[in-house]
Amino acid sequence: MAVTKNRPAQPPLVVHLIYRLDFGGLETLLVDCINHMPPERYRHAVVCLTDYTAFADKITRPGVELYALHKQPGLGLGIHVKLFKLLRRLRPAILHTYNFACAEYAVPAWAAGVPVRIHAEHGRDAGDPHGLNRKHNFLRRSLVPWIDRYVPVSHDLAGWLKEVVGIPAAKLELIMNGVDTVRYAPHLPAASMPWADGVETPGAARPFVIGTVGRLQDVKDQATLIEAFALLCAGRGAARGDLRLAIVGDGPLRERLARKAQDAGVADLVWFPGARNDIPQLMRSLDVFALSSIAEGTPVTLLEAMACGRPVVATAVGGIPEVVQDGVNGALAPARDPQALADALARYVDDPARLAAHGAAARERIERHYSVAAMVGAYTALYGQLCNSKTTFKEITQPCAES
Incomplete structure (x- = not known):
């Protein structure tokens, strides 16, 4: 040998x-x-x-x-x-x-x-x-x-x-x-949002986009986010057409969530693009990132959104409050509480200055700690x-x- x-x-x-x-x-x-x-x-x-x-x-x-x-x-x-x-x-x-x-x-x-x-x-x-x-x-x-x-x-x-x-x-x-702060950075190009069924009208003002990214499963509780979005749209009259919700990801609950959006009367404003390979670009297309989970560690998608300079509205579960500083770089709400989530989202829809300030603070926190x-x-x-x-x-x- x-x-x-x-x-x-x-x-x-x-x-x-x-x-x-x-x-x-x-x-x-x-x-x-x-x-x-x-x-x-x-x-x-x-x-x-x-x-x-x-x-x-x-x-x-x-x-x-x-x-x-x-x-x-x-x-x-x-x-x-x-x-x-x-x-x-x-x-x-x-x-x-x-x-x-x-x-x-x-x-x-x-x-x-x-x-x-x-x-x-x-x-x-x-x-x-x-x-x-x-x-x-x-x-x-x-x-x-x-x-x-x-x-x-x-x-x-x-x-x-x-x-x-x-x-x-x-x-x-x-x-x-x-998170990779080079790939997930605010100044890079964003993705186009090809909303289903021709929701966007050529020449119309850009809608306010709320988005989430994650596997469509019970622990992420996207059903509560859809309920919150419906509450946000309610009472805004024609202005509801200025809002959009993007639920990016795939999983066993996709059809059920699509039916929930239909039943809530917001299916024309909700986009289910499935799993995507262009998450950094999609994050930069959002105005606010939302996470309605009932349990979490330190969610990667939340870090990615913050690295892209997006404020976060999320449930106060697991390690999320360690990252999201309520009133500084985002807002926290109780789990399974669609009204509280809707109220937190409304504060960003109605206050562009808050949106910009919290987005910048989100990016800074990721650069320093994550x-x-x-x-x-x-x-x-x-x-x-x-x-x-x-x-x-x-x-x-x-x-x-x-x-």
């Missing part, structure tokens, strides 16, 4: 385990981390429990391999075996899992000899918006021996993991989400710290023998 000597060691491999690589905020963060992390520090691979979509094309870093395990609904115990075998073959230094559906796979990663296991919590779902499900929290807690670090993306999530779930403080590492550079730097530092603390790390990064 011949052994090739003096072959340069490759950077350590990070395997990112995600439920599905599709259009969404968490997925955008994952792609941004891969694209912006120094290539000499780490290599990357993405493993999807289910599958991936064309969103994977946003990974511009060369050499990133994608794997789909095609997990079916249910326990899927065979997936543990498939992942174990894949990890034994890839020999990563780090497994980085995302959200509750992927947490349990830290165990087969440990069995496969992966030295570092990191689990990130980016938010909670509609079925358990406050994170009080005892069974789920017991599982999170029982995984502590196999997970080196839990990464919450907001102070709210960090407090919940420590106080409610019971994760030891020594295993928590707060890393705030970040840049992609800061986020990637924090993950790079965490990877290095944990790898250096593991005695098996050197084995993972050494060149393999060749026959």
Whole structure:
């Protein structure tokens, strides 16, 4: 058997385990981390429990391999075996899992000899918006021996993991989400808004555009936003035609939300363009960004909108109040309260000076506290710290023998 000597060691491999690589905020963060992390520090691979979509094309870093395990609904115990075998073959230094559906796979990663296991919590779902499900929290807690670090993306999530779930403080590492402030900047071109059914009349004044971006699912509660928009339009007479609502994204509730807009009498003013690849341009086409979620970590789309200089009207849930300063760069409203949301939106519709001032303040806050550079730097530092603390790390990064 011949052994090739003096072959340069490759950077350590990070395997990112995600439920599905599709259009969404968490997925955008994952792609941004891969694209912006120094290539000499780490290599990357993405493993999807289910599958991936064309969103994977946003990974511009060369050499990133994608794997789909095609997990079916249910326990899927065979997936543990498939992942174990894949990890034994890839020999990563780090497994980085995302959200509750992927947490349990830290165990087969440990069995496969992966030295570092990191689990990130980016938010909670509609079925358990406050994170009080005892069974789920017991599982999170029982995984502590196999997970080196839990990464919450907001102070709210960090407090919940420590106080409610019971994760030891020594295993928590707060890393705030970040956004690319170069791509998401106010001065760049905006997208045209081809409203359905010829709503816009040639030569007419530009309408006031309220918009949201996100997967159309229960936790985002776009139904409340549609109700709020209908309330905003009510009583404005002919002036209602100066308002528009753009609901960008796709998901299981799309048809139901379209029917809700129809039933509320505002279907002619609401646009459902589906999933889009031109989110920065669309953000710059909005006047106000709205988010009606019932649970959140630190929403990426909110950061993107603020980076584009747009004030935000959002529900005061999860990590949102950490980013949106009520009366400074946006407005906060209680969850599932369409009237409060409508009132907050009206203050921007009726006050152009407020709109401009809060938009500028939004951009400034992102530049100071939520840049992609800061986020990637924090993950790079965490990877290095944990790898250096593991005695098996050197084995993972050494060149393999060749026959």
